[in-house]
Structures are given as structure tokens and as C-alpha cells.
Amino acid sequence: MSHLVWTADLNTGIAEIDRQHQRIVEYINALYDQKDNPDRSVLAAIIHNVVDYTESHFAFEEALLEQSGYEFLDLHKKVHALFIRRVSLIKGRFDGGEDVAGELHDILSRWLFSHIRAEDHNYKERVKGYLAGRGADAAAAQTKAQALQASDYERLLPELNQRMQKKGWLARLFSR
Template sequence: MSGFVWEPRFDLGVPEMNDEHRVLIAKMNRLEVLLGLNAPRNTARAALHDLLTYTKEHFASEERYMERIAYPAVGTHKRVHVSLIERLEGYASAHSAGAELGQDFFDFLHFWLRAHICGVDAKYAAHAHAPA
């Protein structure tokens, strides 16, 4: 497992979203470290629940921000959020039922966060910074 590191290309020029993305990265890394240390299952489950809960909070915050800046693709972006939450909830359910969270889970998280920030999030940031 290979922790996730904040990269300059993740900077959206939207401080509150950058801060929230950094928290997501920290929570992902905490879960990854716990699993790497073979922490008790309930400790890992709590960290996964914390990541899922914070992800939902972040998405709600991001959606409010997009509405505030009148981002025209907010509906599409919300659907992306729903899809990701469903996927995370699937991993959480599987873990609760006894499945291990392996490298494929972290590969998914790392890919998703990079693609999400540099893809769909970058679009609302560009809209926010566009001249009126």
C-alpha cells in the first residue's frame, strides 16, 4: 500500500475545497495505515465509516458551492457523487460482512480522487474563476 500525497495539480484555487480534499486524503491514508498495521477489524471499520461519512459531507459542501457559483453542470456532478458513494458503501458493506479491503480498494480510491479533482472538480473551479 502506498499512501496518497497532495500534489500541486490538485489545487483548484478554491481554498475550502482544497482543505476538504486534504482531509479526504488524510482519512484515506489513515485507513491505509491501519490496514497495513493489521489493526483490529473494528478499528479499520470505524476508519472506513469515518471516510465514508466525511466523503458524504464533502460532497454536500461541494454541491452547495457549485450551486452558489451557479455552475451549470451541478446535476451531472451530483450524479458522479452518488455513483461514488454507492461504490464506497459497497466496499463498506463487504468489509462489514468479512471481506478484506485490499490493494484494489486503495487503487480505486487513489484513481478516483485524482480523476475527480483533476477532472470534474477542475471544471467547476474553472467556472468559478472565469471572468463574469
């Protein structure tokens, strides 16, 4: 076991995805920090946090891939589901009293960097293109919005509210 070090080749060029990946690395390194003087309550919190955060990251990533029209989304989701199942089994063993910190650290360490370099790098150009298009759409919308009069806003507000109610929180986040 050793500390993971984030290197430039792990960057996808998608700021939020890279930030989330780096946060997962911090959790993995926190597991490593417990190897010499393990505190079961600290380990429980770290394991809970890494599993919870990883599941949230996967949901975010999958929603982004869906929005971008990534053609291998179903396969990507299956890889995520298998990994979560494996980590959940280890967490269950920990909850049953086993010492799994080293095993979990090793699995997370190997899997994360391998997954980023392979699967995640496969989608990065598609997603970056999608986000760039949304940025261009946003810039065009801003120019158009500046030209609108106050009365136009009042006319458009009900339609906008209706659209926002139809979308989930993640879609609203990306529609800003």
C-alpha cells in the same frame, strides 16, 4: 498500495474545497497505514470516517456549485452518487467480514485524484468567480453598513432575521 502525496496541481484555488480534499487524502493514507497490521476496529472507524466525510464533502461541494450556477451540476451530482454507491457497497462487504481495505484504498486513491483533476478543475473558475463576487458584495455591504446609524440597524434586524430563517445552514455559512 502507497501513501498519497498532495501536489500543487490538485489545488483548485478554493481554500475550503482544497482543505476538504486534503482531509480525504489523510483518511486514504490512514487506510494504507493499516495494511501491514490491520486492526479491524481501527479499519472500521477509518472506513466509516472516510465515507461519512466524503458524503459531507460532496454535499458541501454540490451546494457551492448550485449557488455559483455551475451549468454541469446535475452531471457532477451523478458522478458523486455513483461513487458513493460504489464505496457503500464495499463498506457493506467490510461490515459482512470481508477484508476490503486494500481494494478501498486503491479505488479511493485512483478516483479522488482523477476526479479532482478532471471534474473539480472544470468548475473551479466558475466557483472562484462566484466567491470573488460575493467578496466584492461583502466589501460593499461593509462600507454601507458602516454608514448606517444604530436606528437603521434596528429597522433592518427583523428583515435580516426573516431572511436567515428561510436559508439552510449551508447558505447561512456562505452569506457571512
